[in-house]
Amino acid sequence: MAPEDQRRSYAENGYLHVASVFTPEETDELAGDLDRLVQDWSFEAAWTGPWREAYLEPALAGTIRLSALHDLQLYSAAWARAIVHPRLAEVLANLLGPAVEFHHSTMHVKPPERGAPFPMHQDHAFYPHADDRYVDVLVHLDDTSHDNGEIRMLAGSHRGGPLEHVVVGPEGEPCTPHLPVERYRLEDAVPVPARRGDVVCFNINTIHGSYPNRTDLPRRLVRMGYRHPGNEQLGGQSAGRPGVIVAGVRRRAEEAVPFSTER
Ligand SMILES: O=C(O)CCC(=O)C(=O)O
Structure with missing residues (x-):
């Protein structure tokens, strides 16, 4: 897709699937390091709430699992390179730029057979920002489909704020x-199956979710968040932490002071 078509599609639908951002070799390296991090560092993070009983048969509702870890770039050099990857930065500069600030990364690995679904939600609920100049990027380390719980997007929902x-x-x-759950249903959302090495970008206000992984292999995704440097964070995950600039230059507001070297 041409850059202006990507911008138009993202503005209209609230998400954008970009194929082959990471090469097969890069994806292999990222997947290898991720597997190591799952073993060494990840924690159990399946979401809680009454939605479980609405989505899942009773036998599965209590047993679903999700392996998670935040800020993979603090654990792996391959992931440190991934967050500033030039092909990804180019896509983000087109959607958010010219300047783009990295915010966080979070691993979501749905283990085989009982990999947790995600109820419909907006990521704004987890790391609210003053405006919607914030793009989440799902890096795919496995091909996704209905069977392993591909991401599903409610097209155009970002426009409701x-x-x-x-x-x-x-x-x-x-x-x-x-x-x-009665009002926002997974079945009403558009499935966005993707291949390993692809990314799916979406607006912080786009409503999304995913079905469980029922296959006999893990479904490995990493979300990386990026914002316009002028978009102030109001709370939640990684609040108060400046991020590296992955495209362009951070502009100085009149009252701004340089970052402190104190903690
Ligand atoms: O990993 C998934 O299937 C869903 C991810 C998600 O909802 C999110 O990163 O906000």
């Missing part, structure tokens, strides 16, 4: 933010 999420369960217990 941030929505209130369910954050407590029926007994008042806290749960992972998600949208009401």
Whole structure:
């Protein structure tokens, strides 16, 4: 797709699938390091909430699993290179630029057979920003399909802005933010199957989710978040932490001071 078509499609749908951003060799290296990080560092992170019973048969609802880890670039040189990858930076500069700031990375590995689904949600609920100049990038380390829980997007939903999420369960217990399951259904979302090495970019306000992984292989994805450097973070994951600039130059606002060297 030509850059202006990518911009138009992203603006209209709230997401953009870009094929072969990472070469097969780069993807092999990233997948190898990710497997090592799953073994050595990952933690269990399947989302909680009453949506589980709505999505899953009772036998599966209590047993779903998700391996997660944040900021893979702090653990692996291949992932440190991935966050500033020039082909990816070019796509992001086209959608957000000219300047683009890296924000975070998070691994989502759905293990075989009981890999957790994701209820419909907006990522704004997890790391709210002042505006929607924020692009999440899903780096695919495996081909995805319905069977292993490909990402699904509610096309155009970013235009409605941030929505209130369910954050407590029926007994008042806290749960992972998600949208009401009766109103926002996975079956209404567009499946976006992708190949290993592809990325799927989406707006921080685009409603999305995924079905469980029911295959006998893991489904390995890494989300990397990027923003316009002028888009202020209001709270949540990685708040208050400046990120490396992956495209262009950070412009100085009149009142801005250089970053401190103190913690
Ligand atoms: O890994 C998935 O299937 C869903 C990922 C997701 O919802 C997210 O990164 O916000």
